[in-house]
Amino acid sequence: MIKTPIQIFDTKLRSNQSICISNDKFLRVYGCGPTVYRDAHVGNMRTFLLADLIIRLSKYLGYQVKFIQNITDVGHMSEDFAEDKMLAQAKLEAKDPFEVAKAYEAKFHTDLARLNIKPADLYPKASESIDLMLQLISDLIENNHAYVGEDNCVYFAAQSFDTYGAISGNRLDSLKPGHRFEYTEDGAKHFHADWALWKAAAGRTQMIWPAPWGAGFPGWHIECSAMSLKFLDKYVDLHLGGIDLRFPHHENERAQSNSAIAGEAVALWVHGEHLLFEGRKMSKSTGNVVLVQDLIDKHLDPLALRVCFLENRYRSQMDLTWQSITTANQLLERWRSKVNGWKSTSTTDPQEIEGNLQAIVADFCNDLDTPRAMQKLRDIEKSNTISDATKYEIFSKADQLLGLDLLKAPAPKRAANAQQLELLDLRAKARGAGDYAESDRLRDLLKVEGIEVRDNSDGQSWSWLI
RNA sequence: GGUCGGAUGGCCGAGAGGCGAGGCUCGGGACUGCAAAUCCCGCUACACGGGUUCAAAUCCCGUUCCGACCUCCA
Incomplete structure (x- = not known):
């Protein structure tokens, strides 16, 4: 077990914890990826950036990392059968659902690249991991954590897992249905908080697979358990996702994974807070969904978004505005222009470089205190005592963590007509x-x-x- | 009803017992034909009521208000 100097806030213990490399070889990181039925918006990107920052930091400190991020291309259900997100979108676009998934997945990778978010080591797809899930579900039935309902769906028995609720703080007896949703007892579940591991096809004809309990498709939560256990060899050092996934997704995932291996499968649960846009939750109905492409259309560097995110702690809700993005864009341009100007002049002060970088790394290690690191860089930028060449060295090394392309020449100007x-x-x-x-x-x-x-x-x- | 977070100047936001972070806006100045950019100066805040302490934005108790999640969501 290697204990890294990186501290991160663990949702389950509600305190900062050291990130540890449990197999002494590489940090095992799992991040919940996108459901590829629509474009990923900038809020999604903020969550994906969280993984990137931790991985960059780990690598900067000399550790190896294995990062797995799933692609949900099946089974992310609404309560209502008819509204499976993938299928609904496929119908809308009059395309094969897998084709739709493929297209949005490609766009997802493009947007990550635009934000300098380094790719994961593997992007397993739910649709290609059906066997893994079937095996896991069988195991869970085998050791009495799951049962086949009268509707031929397989359910996880929430009560069979002692510490259900540890991540979210919810208790099973308090999770009485009925407050926000009209709960309709469907009879097949033995207990209201049980959830589906395998859904029977019923009338569905697309995106279904054969299974011992009849043709159907997997529940949403099971894919993350199956993939993380498989690809990270039954233990996750760090599990990442958006705050909304804390419950029920991660709670259920933990119940499944822990029950399968009869132990704790995940060391640390880390959640990124949500993003508001111009004061409101970003959603289709509000009409304020912003995509990375929208920045490009406005001739803004997508990395301006990265600046905005870095200037806010990942764990606090932040309000993004066009104003803050353009301000960030200006900072980016100014820094690039200055960094280029600092290059190849005067002599460097190795002590100054080392001291400043250590301080910046220390901020990152302190639960990703990126706002503070950014502030240090502003101070260095303005310093009268630090030489230009020294500033250049600090900014260029710090950029390995920041990922802002600070060495890049300032954007060439678009030509006027x-x-x-x-x-x-x-x-x-x-x-x-x-x-x-x-x-x-x-x-x-x-x-x-x-x-x-x-x-x-x-x-x-x-x-x-x- | 349960759970998890918040409340800091015109705005955004750090700070977690004692030195007024910083950014944006705004006002004044330098520079400029005028602007812009840049630089300099200015703008003294921590929801409310108690308590602890030599000292509280920070700790404790209570109150109010706001947001998120509660089987859709990053």
């Missing part, structure tokens, strides 16, 4: 001739075009307004 160039030229001439009334008029016209003109000692320059 012929008419805009003409206006710029006219303005330069008017100003050169001392015709300020005309040059100001042209500056206003250019502003309408989204161009901001600046006058410098050596003439005019311009940039796009965001």
Whole structure:
């Protein structure tokens, strides 16, 4: 057991815990991935960034990591059968459900790359892990944690698992149904809190598989148990996901996994808080869903999002706004421009570099206190005592953790069109001739075009307004 | 009803017993033909009521308000 210096808040124990490498070889990380029935929005990305930050930090400290993230392409059900998300979307797009899943999965990977989120070692798909799940379900029936209902569905017996509720704090007897949902007793479950491991096909014809209990498809929670136990060799050092998954998903997953191996299957449960957009929960019905592509469409660097996320602790709910994104974009541009300017000048101060990096790493190790690390970088940026070359070294090394491409040259400017160039030229001439009334008029016209003109000692320059 | 979190200046947000984080906005100044950018200066806050302490935004007790989850969700 290797105890790393990384401390992270464990939802189950409600306190910071050290991340440990239980097999002495590599950190075993499992993260709940997307259900690929729609585009992943920026809120999803925040959760995926959480895994990236921990993995970058671990690797920076010299540890090996094995990271598994599932792709849910089947079985993520609504209560209502007819509304399986995959199938509903497939119907909407008039495509084969697997085709739909494939398309959204590809987009998911694209968005991760845009945010410099490094890929997992493996992305197992639920649809390709049916055998694993069948085996696990059989094992659970075998050791009396699950039963086949009269409806040919297989249910997990919640009461067979002693510490059910340890993650969320819910107690089985308090989980009385009926507050938010009208609970209808379907008769097949022995207990209201039991959940389906295997759903009988009933009338369904797509995305179903044969099973000992009859054709059907897996429940949502079972895939994460099956995959994490299989691909991480029956023990997870760190399990990640969004806060909403704390209950019931992770509670159920824990019950399944622990029951299967007759022990604790996950050392630490870590949850990322949700994101609001302009003060409200991001949702289709509110109409405020923001995608990574939307940033690109607005000519913003997707990494500006990363800046926003880094400036807020992963464990606090944050409100994202276009204002905060554009501000972050400006910071990114400023840093890149400065970092490039700091390069290849003066001498470095190895002690200064080491001290600052250690302090930044210490912030990361302290439950990913990225806002504090960002602040340290702002201080270093402004310091009068640290040499430029030293600043360059600090920023370039810190970027291994931040993932902001700080060494990249500032974004090349989009070219203006012929008419805009003409206006710029006219303005330069008017100003050169001392015709300020005309040059100001042209500056206003250019502003309408989204161009901001600046006058410098050596003439005019311009940039796009965001 | 149960569970988990919150409440800090105009706004956003750190801090977790004693030194007013920082960012954004705004106001003043330098620079500028004017702007912009940049730099300098300014803006003294911790929901409420008790308590502990030499000292409380921070700890304790109580209250109010807000959000999330409760078998959809990152």
